Amino acid sequence: QKEVEQNSGPLSVPEGAIASLNCTYSDRGSQSFFWYRQYSGKSPELIMFIYSNGDKEDGRFTAQLNKASQYVSLLIRDSQPSDSATYLCAVNRAGNMLTFGGGTRLMVKP
């Protein structure tokens, strides 16, 4: 079992729709959870992090965490073509080690 799993996609949504990106992790001791966005040919950039169960909203982005189910998700409301990128889920268990999933490629079609 992979430590952090994501559907590789591509996930295709129409412009203006809600994009839902999902991630599961295997280590119950994981403490903090991060979403990075990586445009093609660019390096990853942090867009959200969440530490506690529930929802955390930042603009059009909402991160959701369910530690009992070992599940974290990212919702993007009013998706725009500029949101087309690969979204990387990352999990921290302890120390400075961050484990990344393989990423989900999102395509937002005009």
Add this chain to the structure above:
Amino acid sequence: ETGVTQTPRHLVMGMTNKKSLKCEQHLGHNAMYWYKQSAKKPLELMFVYNFKEQTENNSVPSRFSPECPNSSHLFLHLHTLQPEDSALYLCASSQEVGELFFGEGSRLTVL
């Protein structure tokens, strides 16, 4: 300069060469990282340095040798690499755990 800068951006080397990748961060962060990104594989953590001290070595082969002379500079020394080491090598820094700021990466091709 701002952020995290990496040089060179592209590097082609033979299996017997010795080369180095350089990373510099201008953010005042206390932790620096090397990650490897290969096609169709997740980002792999290679090394972590906190306040110049190596705190993580993620079972990386000895042909990769990191060096952190101060909290702003990080090097990755490369020698006798294999073609499967061809990848994008990303440097990152952070002040808070998990909140990484990445450089643009060094694209390495081993012939």
